[in-house]
Amino acid sequence: MAAGGGITRAIRIPGRHGYAVEFSPYIPSRLACAASQNYGISGCGTLIVLEQNDAGLVIIKSFDWTDALYDVTWSEVSENILVTSSGDGSLQLWDTSKPQGPLQIFKEHTQEVYTVDWSQTRGEQLLVSGSWDHTAKLWDPSVAKALCTFTGHENIIYSTIWSPHIPGCFASASGDQTLRIWDVKSPVSKIVIPAHQAEVLTCDWCKYDQNLLVTGAVDCSLRGWDLRAVRQPVFDLHDHTYAIRRVKFSPFHASILASCSYDFTVRLWDFSKPSVLLDKIEHHTEFTCGLDFSILLPGQVADCSWDETVKIYSPSCLSLPPS
Secondary structure (H helix, E strand, O other), rough: OOOOOOOOOEEEOOOOOOEEEEEEEOOOOOOEEEHHHHHHHOOOOEEEEEEEEEOOEEEEEEEEEEOOEEEEEOOOOOEEEEEEEEEEEEEEEEEEEEOOOOOEEEEEEOOEEEEEEOOOOOOOOOEEEEEEOOOOOEEEOOOOOOEEEOOOOOEEEEEEEEOOOOOOOOEEEEEEOOOEEEEEOOOOOOOEEEEEOEEEEEEEEOOOOEEEEEEEEEOOEEEEEEEEEEOOEEEEEEEOOOOOOEEEEOOOOOEEEEEEEOOOOOOEEOOOOOOEEEEEEOOOOOEEEEEEEEEOOOOEEEEEEEOOEEEEOOOHHHHHHOO
């Protein structure tokens, strides 16, 4: 079943396999993709800035890096600034208004950096990164050195995501099967949740409830967690047939989320309804790794895949009135 209710815009990027995609928080028509040669195993990476118009998707800027790029996040203070994370253990800060390489490189992780996120809470200009070296690190983009290193995970950190509600608070998901909640004032996690009996590859915060998070794992399930009572998940969603690579809560509907998977699909869910699965989108022919909701255009979704394509679409199930 393909996405209904809106035009699908797509672009093929030959020789680049997509790992992450994120809409600009400033310009509704713009998004960025972090992609890599050779499925991220060898070769270089490319940051691709895309613009959507009536004709489809077009590349307006691209920047190569010497190693695979795994994640990308937009600055919350400038429409031209992005940060990417790389297989060589570094983060790169780019200014898309300038043609040269990165403005700044942050390199303290000792292994692949799989995740990076820019804080969205007011008054903060902070980055958090997570690595295969089992650590998360806190960065001020104006300072060359990490402000803090967070230890405790016993395996690869696949996802680090800032709370959109609580300043200085972020979540991390790891191959050690846990979801952890951190306060930047302490290097030790304040909540440890044994979320799945499998590697946890992704997590996200609900935009409408500061206590609600979701995790996605190699066991093909999505689980919701209320931080006030973490013994049992508040929802447990099953329909994917391979590992869930990324999950995102809707910015416009309190109980809707989307997930993408190594089963090539994107699925949309409403955990408040008896029939939780809203849509299954089958428009890729390889692992689907990147996923995002637009915060400026209600109902618009972007994804990217190892099949060398980026797609933007508006599933009909998202045409509901916003929460």
